[in-house]
Amino acid sequence: MDDTESRDDLTAIFEGQRTHLRAVAYRLLGSVHEADDAVQETWLRLQRSEVADVDNLPAWLTTVVSRICLDQLRSRTARREDLGADLASPGAGPLRDEQVLDPAAEAERADAVGRALLVVLDTLAPAERLAFCLHDLFGLSFDEIATTLGRSSTACRQLASRARRRVRGQDAAVEVDRARHHEVVEAFLDASRNGRFDRLVALLHPDAEVAADAAAVAMGSPALLRGADEVAQFYNGRARAARLTELDGYAAAQWSLRGEVKAVFAFTVEDGLIREIELLAGELDRLDLGGGAVPHHLD
Numbered sequence: 001m002d003d004t005e006s007r008d009d010l011t012a013i014f015e016g017q018r019t020h021l022r023a024v025a026y027r028l029l030g031s032v033h034e035a036d037d038a039v040q041e042t043w044l045r046l047q048r049s050e051v052a053d054v055d056n057l058p059a060w061l062t063t064v065v066s067r068i069c070l071d072q073l074r075s076r077t078a079r080r081e082d083l084g085a086d087l088a089s090p091g092a093g094p095l096r097d098e099q100v101l102d103p104a105a106e107a108e109r110a111d112a113v114g115r116a117l118l119v120v121l122d123t124l125a126p127a128e129r130l131a132f133c134l135h136d137l138f139g140l141s142f143d144e145i146a147t148t149l150g151r152s153s154t155a156c157r158q159l160a161s162r163a164r165r166r167v168r169g170q171d172a173a174v175e176v177d178r179a180r181h182h183e184v185v186e187a188f189l190d191a192s193r194n195g196r197f198d199r200l201v202a203l204l205h206p207d208a209e210v211a212a213d214a215a216a217v218a219m220g221s222p223a224l225l226r227g228a229d230e231v232a233q234f235y236n237g238r239a240r241a242a243r244l245t246e247l248d249g250y251a252a253a254q255w256s257l258r259g260e261v262k263a264v265f266a267f268t269v270e271d272g273l274i275r276e277i278e279l280l281a282g283e284l285d286r287l288d289l290g291g292g293a294v295p296h297h298l299d
Contacts, residue, residue: 152268
């Protein structure tokens, strides 16, 4: 197959996925114009990428457009209050004529998320919004979503669960969950700082895991630890200079060197116990970090 035929095949695959990609982008961003821009950027990245070894190109395209949308969500500031003027939903008026490409596009518009849901989605943290939309609205598995977010499937499942509660209007439950999460993480950091092994075990789910990304492994962290005892032994008096922070609106910890964040500890809490700790050291600029808590120095 020559280059022209290969390029024609890529174009045909992309055009076959365009309606799906536009639907994903619209539901993530809530804006017709931004969705079209995200799809166009996906096309440009496809043109620039070597995809000969990609086994599932439609899945690759969904991952790319989702990451583009995630970056856009995280960069929104002053434009947030103006977003409502750009929402398209059934009954909110037609799209521009040039945007109605074919009957499939019309079907997409008819199936678009309503204005009320988009308003609720806009209150979610970017990672929560992506996990919820891709799983609950498009049926992607949490393993697939994990590839997009650079997080574990367990963490993605919890992100979607949090988002689901807020979408259902259970704000009080979300706030209780957030407060309890903070208490558990802070207690864990305190126990680690003071070498309280039994307390660490008590705060961990019996099947607790520590999962490190490739960058954290390269820095010397184990790729995977399993079981409360093993995880507690790893953290008992071992972590250093961890600072309480927030990740996607929930308590987390970060380790910095000379003022630069080098690693983030993300905690998945279930029923008051830590189910998973993720050690994240790669692409930290993509994480939604916040908070300004007092530093914890863990020996």
